Amino acid sequence: QTDFDLSYGLTGQISLQPQHIHHFATSPHDVTTATMTRAADAVSNRLLKLGELIQTNITQLIESRRAVAATGNGTESSDLPPWSVFNAQRALQAATGSLTELISQPENRLLEVSSQYFEARALHIAADARIPDLLAETAPGGVPVVLLSAKVGIEARKLSRLLRCLCSIHIFTEVEPDVFANNAVSAWLVDNEPLRAYILLFGLDLYTASDHLPRALHDSVKGSSYAVDQTAWQDALGVSKSRWDWLEEKTSASDLREGCNAAVQGTTDTDTAARTPSAPGAGGQGRDAAAASPKTPYPGVFGTELSRVVNSGVGDGQPISRPEHAIFSLAMVGGGRVFGRAHLHDFPWASLGAATVVDVGGGSPLLFETLPFNRMDSVPLVITLQFSALDVDLYFGRIEAVTDVTGITGGFCLQLSHLYPDLKFVLQDRGPAINKAHNEVWPRENPAALAAGRIQFVVHDFFEKNPVPEADVYWLRYVLHDWSDDYCVRILSGIRQSMGPRSRILICDQVMNTTHGCSDLPPAPEPLLPNWGYYTRYSHQRDLAMMAIINGIERKPDEFRELVERAGLRLRKIWDCRSQVGLVEVVLPNSEL
Known part of the structure; x- marks a missing residue:
């Protein structure tokens, strides 16, 4: 017998194909009923333990949240959960992964993971189009996709498929067919420019760098190098300078529109070379003075971030800072909010x-x-140091206030x-x-x-x-x-x-x-x-x-x-x-x- 379905008393099954049998025996002929029973029992025991752990931590989470709500001061910061809540949260999140392993068909799970980058891409597109903000402007009943389509410039059926992909992983909710609303997850992006920037950060040059990572790992030089300017990112941008140097260069509206993201339109900060020194045995780390290709594998910013520049009236040849520079700056505030509060209290x-x-x-x-700012009277220091007033209008024009110094x-x-x-x-x-x-x-x-x-x-x-x-x-x-x-x-x-x-x-x-x-x-x-x-x-x-x-x-x-x-x-x-x-x-x- 070469195909076994092992019932373990819960919804789902384990399918043992011939190539799986080596986990339990030395050869297919050694597989016995006792072996299969032991395998089923092992899975059943793990599931039962997971069930107990999930129930225990759900109870802990509910009780802790009730206690915080009752006292109003259950933690040092309203943004930082008590240890009891934090431990329950991470245990439950970890348990979902173990549960997925045990109840999924292995081949389905592998296919799911292999294509998850499209879920990330859907989120990048939704964040760029400011879908959460658009949904928040309307009544709780949701917004028909045709209305969203008219506002963001994405064809309605395609936009609906993008949003439904995210709804299926519990980002946004579809209140009725082709009518969408925010849920507790997507609502965090409403008027949250730093978090939006952090999401966009992973959808720009970092995303294209991931496309070049497989070849870079097998490259005769980059594969073994740990130099800051010998990575997949250089292949993605068609340059040999470091990302730090590139971020501080000037570009132009025409280059952004045409995807010419390696072309240098100005000079970088004079301190840049000092920030990418040579490591022992690593070779030179400074800027590459050679002319870059006008077209790059990395297509550049897209959607609203590109439209902001293209429709601004800025002259095609006028030097402007890279939009990725501004996005990175604001994203550092977003990351600080997510990960940094605990360090104020846990030491x-x-x-x-x-x-x-x-x-x-x-x-x-x-x-x-990056500091609290409201237009030009109090803007991020990165702008005052390296950005012009034009850059502020282009990249920060929508932001009215960010009240965080993280x-x-x-x-x-x-x-x-x-x-x-x-x-x-x-x-x-x-x-x-x-x-x-x-x-x-x-x-x-x-x-x-x-x-x-x-x-x-x-x-x-x-x-x-x-x-x-x-x-x-x-x-x-x-x-x-x-x-x-x-x-x-x-x-x-x-x-x-x-x-x-x-x-x-x-x-x-x-x-x-x-x-x-x-x-x-x-x-x-x-x-x-x-x-x-x-x-x-x-x-x-x-x-x-x-x-x-x-x-x-x-x-x-x-x-x-x-x-x-x-x-x-x-x-x-x-x-x-x-x-x-x-x-x-x-x-x-x-x-x-």
Whole structure:
């Protein structure tokens, strides 16, 4: 018998084809009724354990949410769930992945995953067209697709199919045939420009880079390289410069319209070369002066982002900043909102007393700064530094207010300064950013801290020795994941030279785990995968994105340990946080902590 259907008492079945039998026996002839029974029992036991875990965590989630609603203050921040809710959420998300594995036909599941990029593409299109905002402008009964079609310029039947694809994964809802409305998920995009930008970020040059990743992995040079300018992204753009250099170039409306995304219309920031230094043995990392092809595999921005430029009346040859630059800047605020709040509360900052926190590099390799703004009177610092008034009108004209400082250079310290009034800070960055922070940001956002001398501003290149000796905390947020190992060792070594016996480095990055688990991280409860499986999908997706565009790495604990030891340091602790982004504490080998 070569085909078995094993009933396990729940909806669904396991189909054992001949090629599957080796999991249970040495050859097809060894398959017995007892073997098949054991296989069925194993699946049944996992399903029953999953059912118990799901029921337990659903109960926990409901009770915790009721408690929060009753007290009104069940967490440190309205945007941060209590630990009980967070643990229940990630357990339930992980359980959905395990459940999918056990109840799906394997071939169906494989086909589903192989084509999921079309779901992502549908979301990119919907976000670009501002479908959530359009739906929010009408009554709760929904909007007929023909009306949406007229507003966004996508043929009605095709738009309906795009939205129904998203409805089927519970983004939007179809209240009746071809009539759509927001649901609890899509509603988060209403008037949420930072989150929209974060979604668009993955639908632009990053998306095209993923298309070139298979060839890059097999390329004789790029396949083994960890240089910032030897990735799939270079193939996607038809250039050999780094993505950081490209983002800061000028372009034109005609180039955007024609998809000429490699053509340089101006010069880049003079600091750019310093941000892409040569790693030991990596070769040159600066800009490529050779003429680029006028057409690139990457087609460029689309939909409303392209229309904004094309219909603006800007002269075809007039230099303008790349729209991807503005989108990235705003997306950093969106990412900060999603992942950054936990770090304000899940490390014991209050226990440090009057400690000094040095923010090294501000948390982004481009050192973008984004502040609350309302048109030209208070715009993102990245615009005032690198964007013209024309760029503001083109890329930020619709935004009326963003009241979040999570994406700015030094924004984390600004938040800490309000929550922990004893802490002192040193903000390190490039000269223009430091000047803005000193003269505009802190006087507006926390003038009392500035007047009390709690904040200092220092121009610094994080590849050099840190100028602040024996600080209590050196804060590295979203820095190391942008760089391959040799670069990271240089960054850490520069800090080590200034550390004292009671100093620590806090690395704020994703901390990856294997599906086998590791001793540095608490495992998920059985029968879940030890690394929380399905819950960590985005972490792995972002890891591959970093690989494709800049050879960055989201690291496992042993990889962090290897880095810090190469830099003459010791990994002291990994802090579990209510986020997919963790904290890695690093000290000197002879630390007194």
